[in-house]
Amino acid sequence: MSDDRYETVWPPPELDFNKPTIARAYDALLGGKDNFAADRALADYACQHIPGLKESAVENRKVLVRGVRFLAGEAGIDQFLDLGSGLPTVQNTHEVAQAVNPDARVVYVDIDPMVLTHGRALLAKNPNTSVFTGDVREPEVILGHPDVTRMIDFDRPAAIMLVGMLHYLSPEVVDPVVAAYREVLAPGSYLFITSLVDTGLPAQQELARITRENLEEGWARTPAEIERQFGDFELVEPGVVYTALWRPDEPVDPDSLTPGEQLGMAGIALKKS
Ligand code: SAM
Numbered sequence: 356m357s358d359d360r361y362e363t364v365w366p367p368p369e370l371d372f373n374k375p376t377i378a379r380a381y382d383a384l385l386g387g388k389d390n391f392a393a394d395r396a397l398a399d400y401a402c403q404h405i406p407g408l409k410e411s412a413v414e415n416r417k418v419l420v421r422g423v424r425f426l427a428g429e430a431g432i433d434q435f436l437d438l439g440s441g442l443p444t445v446q447n448t449h450e451v452a453q454a455v456n457p458d459a460r461v462v463y464v465d466i467d468p469m470v471l472t473h474g475r476a477l478l479a480k481n482p483n484t485s486v487f488t489g490d491v492r493e494p495e496v497i498l499g500h501p502d503v504t505r506m507i508d509f510d511r512p513a514a515i516m517l518v519g520m521l522h523y524l525s526p527e528v529v530d531p532v533v534a535a536y537r538e539v540l541a542p543g544s545y546l547f548i549t550s551l552v553d554t555g556l557p558a559q560q561e562l563a564r565i566t567r568e569n570l571e572e573g574w575a576r577t578p579a580e581i582e583r584q585f586g587d588f589e590l591v592e593p594g595v596v597y598t599a600l601w602r603p604d605e606p607v608d609p610d611s612l613t614p615g616e617q618l619g620m621a622g623i624a625l626k627k628s
């Protein structure tokens with residue numbers, strides 16, 4: 356962990372407890388403790404308007420776990436760049452990946468400085484895991500960061516994760532930003548995306564609007580728009596589907612999804628050449 360800016364100053368100057376952040380509001384939705392009144396107020400407000408929002412956050416975490424387990428296991432990936440990683444919670448990427456392969460390396464990146472302060476404590480004794488503060492919209496900065504160049508060998512297969520993150524990339528930046536991350540990957544690598552989706556249900560665009568108005572960015576995309584972000588990568592089965600339907604541990608009836616289960620979709624794709 357190379358960034359020592361926050362070593363001695365608490366709270367870090369970037370932290371404004373009166374303004375909600377994405378990471379802390381998401382933590383509040385998940386029932387975590389790393390959030391403040393403003394974050395809880397926003398989470399409560401959004402839950403009043405969006406049925407099943409909490410459940411959708413939980414589903415997103417569950418598919419993250421299943422996806423990383425697939426990547427570290429069946430796909431044999433041992434290097435992970437987790438973009439927009441969020442505040443540490445239960446079953447973080449490195450815990451899931453390293454349970455399958457103890458040598459798996461994970462680099463976490465998030466724009467919220469609180470992720471760094473909390474991640475540091477969690478990762479202090481884990482040499483194969485690192486965390487730094489960065490803006491995913493600046494791929495050249497992220498990919499050139501010393502933690503990334505030290506920990507991830509892009510000449511070998513790796514996984515880049517934009518889990519619960521794509522919908523914070525505006526229409527102006529999403530294509531070139533995601534393309535830059537696809538570009539750096541070697542054949543045999545994977546891209547893992549989950550996103551707020553737009554399949555025509557009013558709650559989806561309503562959630563995007565609430566997010567944009569309170570957290571600056573928030574964009575619901577159609578399944579085709581999400582698929583486009585995989586470029587010419589080959590989607591692994593079952594493709595881009597509602598998160599609860601992406602390789603569930605127990606069979607799920609696609610016709611009986613709850614409102615919360617219809618807010619997000621997930622997909623993982625392989626770079627073949
Ligand atoms: N990936 C985790 C998961 O799926 O459980 C966390 C998802 S959370 C909904 C989205 C995370 O993306 C937040 O922690 C937020 O701070 C981060 N984020 C949003 N925009 C970002 C950006 N431009 N650069 C880096 N991180 C960003």
